[in-house]
Amino acid sequence: MKKWIRRSFRNRIFLTVLLVTLLPLLFCNVLMMQMQVVRSEISLAQEARAQLTALDGALDELCLSFEEMADELCESTAVRSVLRQKSADSRVLYQLLFRVTDELREYARFDICDREGLCLYTTDATVPTGTLYTDWGILCAASGSVDLVFRSGEGDVALTAARAVRSHDSAVLGYVVVSMSPENFDYLFQDLYSTTSDIILMDPFWRPVYHSQPAQTENAAESLRQQLLAGEPLTGAGGDYYYYTSPHQETGMSLILQQPMTFTSTVMHTIYAVSLLMGLLCLLLCLWCAWLLSRHLFRPIRQLDEAMGEVRKGNFDVHLDTGREDELGRLADSFNHMADEYQANLSRSVARQRELNETQLRMMQAQLNPHFLYNTLDTMKWLGVTNHVPQIAELASDLAIILRAGISGDEIITVEQELELIDRYLAIQSIRFEDRFTCEIDIPEEFQSCLIPKMVLQPLVENAIIHGVADKNDGYIKLWAEEKEGDLFLSVSDNGCGIPPEQLADLNQRSKKKPADQGSHLGLFNVNSIIRLHFGEPYGLSVRSQPGEGCCATLRLPIQRRRDENA
């Protein structure tokens, strides 16, 4: 996964979009559901508490009435007297019994038993029958207490209560017994709780006394008792109910309200299933949107990446057309521009190299048979010496030196070496022109060691002599050097006839463009070309002239010295 995320920018966009759309949705979903559950629980609990209070109140009130009734009967002389006589047909007692139980007979059956537990009087519609154990169960408990005692009943009786009728010396004469059936409880609790809830009454040991749904009694009560004993929360048998308990002080029993959960496990499962389904739908939607968005963002970047790859391979013809106006569109435009520029630059560079190669070819052609020429010059020199014509010997010697410098392998020489060649050349020319001109060389010492391409000054001097002062008797040529803007400027001026403006413009033009006429000023063109090829565009030759006032050719060169000399 991590690898997948790191592999592509697109995957990261995709995942981010997915997370930021899906997470808040899930979060809200869970939060809302939780809030619903909590709200429902709180409202159900409030409702249950209110119902329990009402039920508890009803049971309290009934117990109080029972006690008042028992008080009246137990304190009655008629009751005592009848129980002493064990008589079962006292009208007075029946009238008393029915009078004191007048309001209560809908809630319970009332019996009066003798001290052996034999039922003598009853408010039941049937003839009084049956005997209760006096040393077991409710009567045993009643004989040990002076109050009304409560116990869970047996058989059809849900709850029994009994109080011993005692003589003045506290001997037990008989018992007043109250029996409540499940129907009595139904009547007592009716309308006090919602129809969806159920009531369970548990004895002090959490055995069921009454359940509003008798069929569920055993199952529900047993599981509640087990949960209580195990110290677990009360969830009943199915776990789909809330149980609210309220201990009843009077009877020692516990009232339990069984309330069905709104969000039962089944409902929760359904909700979870629906939420999951919705989540899945959202996930699919998010996947689709994230896919589209990441593709929209990623496509130009992928195109750019591929184009870069092509450029790396050397294909500069790639052209991106994103059709967009945003940042990615501008980025693509910039790339196109960069690729175009790079290609143009490369073409220029190739053209320059081709020119250099041509120049070098020409120079090599010029170097053809140099030894033959040199030997010939040597022969001429010795002929001059032999025939006593020293000028010939001198001419041949100087020419040989110039020729040797021309064909030597060093492309770059010092100004001093170049001046040496100029001297030789001037010596030759002074023989030819019989000192009709003078040449002044004014190169300060500091520039003597500067490096320049060889044979770049000689053509200028030659030009000044041939085209400037050749026809004059007081020709004057000056060669000087100066430093301007960090560059070296070497100038050759003459006081010759000058150059007409149109020719001058042509010359300055020519110096950049190869002349059509190979013979005319070819030297100047070559000088200019050599300097530019060596040092670049700003450097080269410029010519200034006023007709009749001579001309001045200036070379602009970078100041370079040998390393050891610099040091």
Add this chain to the structure above:
Amino acid sequence: MKAGTVKVRTVKTRRTIRRIACGLLSMVCGLSLLSACGGQESPADTPSAPAEEMQLSICTSLSPSVYEPIVREFEARTGIWVTVENGGSLELLDQIAAADGAPSWDLLLGGGMDSLTARSELFVPYESPLLDHVRAAYLPSDNCETPFSIVPLVLIYNPKLARIHPPSGFESLLDTAWKGRIAFADPTVSGTSYTVLAALQQVLPGDDTENLRAFAVNLDRQLLSHSSDVIREVANGNCYIGMVGEDDALRAMEAGYDIAVVYPAEGTCAISDGAAILKGCAHEENAALFIDFLLSLDVQKYIESACLRRSVMDGSLSDSLGADSPTADSILPDDFTDDFSLFSYDIALSASSQEDILRSWRQIWEEESR
């Protein structure tokens, strides 16, 4: 230097984003869990469970109509909470043995004294002070088990189906006339069924194993899973005869079941039901209290009148309470064998040979079931 700073910041930002994402994720997961669990929690203010020393756990083979009133009265008088689990006595003994000294109950209630004595190593010795009033014939051979009621074995039959020649005694169980018509529970589960097998061997002449085989053949591969099913099977006519405890038969008749009771002509065995405290139990003191309560006059009188069981106590118990006691007038009978005769059932032999008899029975039953 500058680029490095930018890189560090990027890493930090990534970490922060990761932390936030992790936080969000865990929040969502936490809330999901809360919602999953929250719905199931009960908001009820649960009342506290009773203290450990106020609890008692009982396992019993008695029917609920017998043990429930006793347990409820015990709870009301002592305040001790009792939990009860029901099962066949031999089955329960096996479970106790399997618990290996850490039983989930405190007390075994019910089961013939022969079955209990056979497994006395599972119990803690306890001698109730009321043991002095137990009928001499029913005093336990060791002090680990306490008898509390006497249950004679009786034959029952369906009078609608077996009126002319009703069964007469143990011999009838081998009579081929009743083949396939005898209701009998698995003796490896039910203590009553085991007592029937042991009594068969002791009372009938001839080879014990052959008698067992004849009985197994007569059952015709039919065994009930619990002895409480015997009466129902006979009453509803699926079977014609069966052998049960006297009290069960009498209570069934009282409840309106159409069955008839025959005391075996050879004499019957009237062994007592016992109770015993389990070794390694959690509430030994409460179990002892319960045994004392079982032997008390109130319970003994109650089981006689309400459960139609015969008390294991003699008259000295009510005498000991004194003449002015309100319950002293109801004296337990000293002799209860007026209605029937007993043969000399050897409880010690029955207890000691239980394993052999059951092994032999299993083998025979497997052979006959093929």
